[in-house]
Amino acid sequence: MSSQPRKIAAQLVHRVLDQGESLGSLLGPRLASLEDPRQRALAQELTFGTLRWSYRLEALLAQLLQKPLKKKDRDLHALLLVGLYQLLMLEIPAHAAVSETVEVVRQLGKNWAAGMVNGVLRNAQRQSSALSKAVEGDAAARWSHPDWWIERLQQDWPENWQQILEAGNQRPPMVLRVNRLQVERESYLQQLRAAGIEALALPFPDSAIRLVEPVGVDSLPGFRQGLVSVQDGAAQLCASLLDLQPGQRVLDACAAPGGKTGHILELAPQLEHLLAIDVDERRLQKIRENLQRLQLDASLLAVDAGDPQSWWDGKPFDRILLDAPCSASGVVRRHPDIKLLRRPADVCSLAQQQQRLLAALWPLLAPGGMLLYVSCSVFVEENSDNLQVFLDRHADASELPLQAEWGKVMPVGCQLLPGEYGMDGFYFACLIKT
DSSP: OTTHHHHHHHHHHHHHHHHOOOHHHHHHHHHHTOOSHHHHHHHHHHHHHHHHTHHHHHHHHHHHOSSOOOGGGHHHHHHHHHHHHHHHHSOOOHHHHHHHHHHHHHHTTOGGGHHHHHHHHHHHHHTHHHHHHHHTTOHHHHHTSOHHHHHHHHHHOTTTHHHHHHHHTSOOOEEEEEOTTTOOHHHHHHHHHHTTOOEEEOSSSTTEEEESSOOOGGGSTTTTTTSEEEOOHHHHHHHHHTOOOTTOEEEEESOTTOHHHHHHHHHOTTOSEEEEEESOHHHHHHHHHHHHHHTOOOEEEEOOTTOGGGTOOSOOEEEEEEEOOOOOTTOTTTOTTHHHHOOHHHHHHHHHHHHHHHHHHGGGEEEEEEEEEEESOOOGGGTHHHHHHHHHHOTTEEEOOOOOSSSEEOSSSEEEOTTGGGOOOEEEEEEEEO
């Protein structure tokens, strides 16, 4: 039934918008209920697209509704947003978009609303140009980001804020990391071509491949045997920045789901020891599964990185990777629900949490060792400003400036803006213990 993807998308949008749930925990089980891959793809596109453009769609819907729907009918509100996304932003025939969306109204047991939903969508179709002009002066609708987010970017990135917002509304590319222990990039590109999958080598890093069109992982040659992993190019930069050498002891803090853990082992199979930690045991299981697929091994602990007294054995680490919990403002193209769930106060509290983790892990680093601080945020409070505070407080810490061909040099560290070289927004800072 072709209305089923629309029903699932509306239910997911409703749970994010009105119940504050994270899409990441909801999406997999709901998509699994659809047997047809094309229906799964449609449900995913409708869900991600509606959330990505929700601020604009909400403004358009307010022009079309005579009065807001009652709280008990917020499921219909979400369905209308999904309907508007189909009509105004996808190349779906209007008659199919309207009729199938109205069919979902009946499946929800709200036959009384079928005429209303039909009327709203038909009016949207007829008045699309006038509606777009009417909301263009609203910044949140224009950029489909919350007002506070736009204002913070204007403050942090006066020359780049529009570029960052536009990149946040793009569909993300599917990027692969080649396991160099098993195959070289050019050889794997040939395997992709033989499988009829179009792909390009990214300029950075030298393990990254971008697919022209996303595919299911089981379509990728050798995926189950560990030849490749799915990982954005920006995340792939982390392991190469660690300057890994044989015999080192390495700590991967806040490691789940384990993409960087696997990459460290692929680049440096002769480490003395790699310990990957995460506070969530369920997320730690994801690291186990990823390492098992890659045929690699590391020590794993479900512990709080900010409380090393409870788990550290006293032996210093030569390298520490701290992929800090953050606002994830640099990866909203992959996780559009972040724009809806994040609040202004979250940035300050996350910056404090990052300081706590930095201060807790710094004593674990050997003299002369390196701590690589990474976040997928574009807010300077979580990045350069935060690292400057840490350096001011720790006389034995100094910055090792990054000699990179990508990104923007900051007062401390380097910022990769979303979309640059096709990568996600990431921040990197290398600290040396003197």
